[in-house]
Amino acid sequence: MSTTVIDHTLETFELNLGPQHPATHGVLRVVLTMDGEYIVKAVPVLGYIHRMHEKMGETRTWAQFWPNTGRLDYLGALSYNHGYALTVERAAGIEVPERAEYLRVITVEMNRLASHLLWFGAFVLDLGGFTPLLYAFDDREIILDLLESVTGARLTFCYFRFGGVYNDVDDSFLTGCIEFIKRLRSRIPMYHDLVTKNIILRKRLEGIGILSAEMCRKYGATGPVLRGSGVNFDVRKHEPYSVYPEFDFDIPVYPECDSMARYMVRMDEMEQSMRIIEQAIAKLPDGPIMPKKKPKLIKPEKGDYYGNVEAARGSFGMRVVSDGTNTPYRMKLRSPTFSNLSLFGEAAEGMILADALALMGSLDLVIPEIDR
Amino acid sequence: MILERIQNAIASVETIAVTATDYPAKGYHLDILVEPEQLVAAVEVLDKEGFFIEAITGVDLLSFDKARKKPVSKKTDDQAPAEEETPPPPPPPPQMEVVYDFNHMEELCRVTVRVRLLRQTPEVPTISGVYPGADWHERETHDFFGIKFTGHPYLVPLLLPEDADFHPLLKDFKA
Numbered sequence: 344m345s346t347t348v349i350d351h352t353l354e355t356f357e358l359n360l361g362p363q364h365p366a367t368h369g370v371l372r373v374v375l376t377m378d379g380e381y382i383v384k385a386v387p388v389l390g391y392i393h394r395m396h397e398k399m400g401e402t403r404t405w406a407q408f409w410p411n412t413g414r415l416d417y418l419g420a421l422s423y424n425h426g427y428a429l430t431v432e433r434a435a436g437i438e439v440p441e442r443a444e445y446l447r448v449i450t451v452e453m454n455r456l457a458s459h460l461l462w463f464g465a466f467v468l469d470l471g472g473f474t475p476l477l478y479a480f481d482d483r484e485i486i487l488d489l490l491e492s493v494t495g496a497r498l499t500f501c502y503f504r505f506g507g508v509y510n511d512v513d514d515s516f517l518t519g520c521i522e523f524i525k526r527l528r529s530r531i532p533m534y535h536d537l538v539t540k541n542i543i544l545r546k547r548l549e550g551i552g553i554l555s556a557e558m559c560r561k562y563g564a565t566g567p568v569l570r571g572s573g574v575n576f577d578v579r580k581h582e583p584y585s586v587y588p589e590f591d592f593d594i595p596v597y598p599e600c601d602s603m604a605r606y607m608v609r610m611d612e613m614e615q616s617m618r619i620i621e622q623a624i625a626k627l628p629d630g631p632i633m634p635k636k637k638p639k640l641i642k643p644e645k646g647d648y649y650g651n652v653e654a655a656r657g658s659f660g661m662r663v664v665s666d667g668t669n670t671p672y673r674m675k676l677r678s679p680t681f682s683n684l685s686l687f688g689e690a691a692e693g694m695i696l697a698d699a700l701a702l703m704g705s706l707d708l709v710i711p712e713i714d715r
Numbered sequence: 716m717i718l719e720r721i722q723n724a725i726a727s728v729e730t731i732a733v734t735a736t737d738y739p740a741k742g743y744h745l746d747i748l749v750e751p752e753q754l755v756a757a758v759e760v761l762d763k764e765g766f767f768i769e770a771i772t773g774v775d776l777l778s779f780d781k782a783r784k785k786p787v788s789k790k791t792d793d794q795a796p797a798e799e800e801t802p803p804p805p806p807p808p809p810q811m812e813v814v815y816d817f818n819h820m821e822e823l824c825r826v827t828v829r830v831r832l833l834r835q836t837p838e839v840p841t842i843s844g845v846y847p848g849a850d851w852h853e854r855e856t857h858d859f860f861g862i863k864f865t866g867h868p869y870l871v872p873l874l875l876p877e878d879a880d881f882h883p884l885l886k887d888f889k890a
Contacts, residue, residue: 390874397859398883433742560767560820562848569820576820647774649742649816649825660769662816666779673884677770677816685851714874 355383358696362391366469366700369710373687375696382699385691387684393714400674405431405641406505408674413499415678416712419458421451421490422654424503429584430650430661431505434643442630443507444586449623450490450502452616453520456527457486458655459609459616462707466606467538469704470547475538482527489519505641507633517624524617531613539610548603552702554690555600562689563682566657567612568706571605573598578653590622602705609707640669647673656680656707678712717824718744721764728756736827743816743825751830751839758842761817761826769816769825771852773860777809777834777886809834813862815842815849832862841867859884 355378362372370391376384396411412427413420425447432439464479487497493512494502502508538544554564556572569576577594579587595611597604643665651660657679664673683706691699718735725733725747734746749757815828830839841864843850853864854873861882864870872879882888 390872390876393874395883401884430742433740560765561846563768563770563846564848574820581820582823646741647814648740649827651742658769658818660816662770662772662814664774664779672779673772673774675770675772675814681851682768682848685848689847 354378362388366703367710368465368704368708371684371708371710371713375691377696380695380697382691382694382696385688385699387687390714392711394711396715397674397676400671402670404669405435405643405671408671409503410499410501413496413501414711415676415715416458416654416656416659416680416709417498418461418709419454419655420498420500421447421454421494421502422652422659424500425451425585426650426652426654426659426661428503428505429652430648430663431641431643433650434646434648434663434665435505435638435641437506437637438634439506440631440634441586441628442511443632445623445627446508446512446632447503448585448587448590449512449520449620449627450493450500450508452620452623453486453490454500455616455655456613457483457490459613460486462609462655463534463538466704466707467544469700470544472538472541472544475534478530478534478537482523482530485519485523485526489516489523492516492519504633506637507631509633511632517627520620520624524621527613527617531610534610539606545603547698547701548601548606548705549599550601550603551698552602552690552694552705553600554686558686558689562686564657564686565682566653566655566679566707567605567608568657568683570594570596570608571705572600573604578651578658582651584652586623587619589626590619592618602701605705605707642667642669654679656709656712657683676715678715680706680708681713681715684708684713717764717819717822721745721761721766721824721826724760724764725757728760729753730757738825743827745824745826747826747828749828749830751832754828754830755840755842755845757828758815758845761828762845764819765821766817766819766824766826768846768848768852769818771813771815771849771856773856773862773884774812774814775834775860775884775886776812811837811860811862813839813856837862838865839863840865843867858882861885 355376358375358377360373361367362370372388374386375382400408412423415423460479460483464476467475491497493516494500554572556574559569559572575594575596592615595608597607645667647664649662659679660677662675663671666672731748736746738744811832811834813830817826853867856862857870858872858875
C-alpha cells in the first residue's frame with residue numbers, strides 16, 4: 344500500500360487503523376499518514392468482507408436473490424428488501440395490494456428506528472460514552488422482538504415478496520408498535536438530556552468534520568450525511584414510492600455541515616419515522632397481502648431498470664438488466680455508505696485523529712453494505 | 716424543467732443517441748449514448764447542471780442476445796429454408812458497456828450515460844477529474860470487468876484481493 348512518496352522533512356509516519364478496530368464498525372482498514380496528531384492522508388482499504396453479491400445475482404433466479412438483499416445492510420435490511428421489490432415489480436409490471444404497501448412501510452420504518460437507535464449508541468460509544476449504547480439496545484430489542492413476530496427474523500430479513508409480503512400482521516404486533524412508540528417518545532427527551540446537551544459531546548462534534556453540500560454532490564453522498572449539509576433530499580419525498588405520499592412527515596435538514604448536524608438529523612428522523620408508523624397503523628386497510636394474479640416465474644422484458652429507495656443510510660439504488668429469462672443478466676447494487684465513505688479521504692485531511700474518528704462515526708458505516 | 720435544460724445542454728456534445736425514456740416503466744428519464752472520446756465532455760455538462768453521481772457500473776454484453784436469438788433463428792429456418800443461399804454476415808465483435816447513473820437533488824431527473832467498448836480492449840477515460848466520487852466506482856468496475864479507466868490516479872483493486880488477476884463479472888469467467 345505504501346506507494347506514496349513521503350517527504351521525510353515532515354516527519355510523518357503511517358498509522359494503520361483497523362481492519363479490526365472498535366471505531367471502524369466492522370472490517371474496514373484505513374491507512375493514515377500522520378504528522379503528529381494530524382492526518383496528512385487517509386486511504387480507506389475495502390473488501391475484507393466482499394462476497395460478490397452481484398455475481399450471485401447472475402447465477403440464480405430473480406426470487407432466489409431475496410435472501411441476499413437482507414444481507415447487505417444488516418441493520419436496515421428491510422429497506423434493501425424494499426428496493427429489490429420495487430425494482431423487479433417495475434421491471435415485471437407487478438401490482439402490489441394496498442395493505443401490503445402499508446405493511447412494507449410500517450416494517451421498514453420500524454427497521455429504520457432500530458438502525459438509528461443502534462447508530463446512536465455506537466456513535467456515542469465511539470466518542471467514549473459507554474452507557475447510552477445500553478439504553479439504545481434496550482429500546483432496539485423491543486423492535487427486533489416485534490419484527491421477529493412478523494418476519495421470522497431479527498436481523499437478516501427476507502420478508503418481502505414480489506407483489507407483497509409473505510406474512511400478515513396481527514393485532515398484537517400493531518398494539519406493540521403503538522406501545523413502543525409511546526415508550527420511545529418518552530425516552531428521546533432523556534437521550535437529549537443525557538447526550539445531546541452534554542458539553543463534552545458538543546465540543547467533540549460542533550464545527551468539526553465539515554462536509555459541504557458541494558462535496559456531497561461530487562461524491563454522491565446521500566441520506567442523513569447530505570441532509571446534515573443543508574440539502575433537503577430524501578428519496579421518500581424526492582421520488583415518491585410505495586404509499587409514502589399518503590403520509591404527513593417532515594425531512595429534518597440541518598445546514599451546519601458538521602458532525603453535530605448529522606447527529607441531529609438522525610435524532611429528528613426517529614420522530615418522523617414514528618409519525619409515519621402511527622399514520623400507517625391508523626389507516627391500515629384490510630385486504631390481501633399478495634396480488635391474486637402473479638406470474639409464477641418472473642421474466643421481465645428485455646432491458647434495464649432502475650429502482651431507488653431511502654434506506655437508513657441514504658439512497659439505495661438497484662440497476663437490473665434483464666435479458667428476458669428467469670435469471671437476471673446483471674444486478675448492480677448502489678449502496679449509500681459506499682459513496683458516503685468515499686469522501687472520507689478528502690474530508691479527513693488535516694483533521695486530528697480523534698476528530699476524524701468522530702466524523703467516521705457520524706457517517707454511520709455498515710461495512711457489509713460497502714463491500715457487498 | 717431540468718430534463719429540458721439538460722436535453723438542450725447536451726446538444727453541445729457530439730453524442731450517438733439521446734433518448735428520453737419512459738420513467739415509470741424504466742426508472743430513469745434520459746439515456747445518453749456517447750463515444751468514449753466524448754464521455755468527459757458529456758459528464759462535464761451534467762456537472763454544470765448540478766447533477767450528482769449515483770453509480771458507475773459495467774455490463775458484459777457477451778451473451779446478452781443469446782437467450783432470445785437461438786429460438787428465433789430456428790423459426791426462420793423452418794419457415795424460409797429456400798433463402799439460405801447468402802451466408803449470414805459475420806457477428807459484430809462482442810461489446811461491453813459502462814453505465815454512469817446521475818441524479819439531480821432539486822428535481823427528480825435521472826440521467827444514464829452509456830459508453831460502448833470493444834470487449835477485447837475495454838478502455839475509457841476516467842471521469843474522476845470531474846467527479847472525485849467516480850474514483851471508487853471506477854476502481855470497482857475495473858475489479859469486476861477489467862475495464863481500464865485511462866488517466867485514473869490509482870487504479871488498483873478496491874474490493875478484490877490486491878493480487879487479483881481475474882474479473883468475476885465477465886460472462887466467460889469461471890471460478
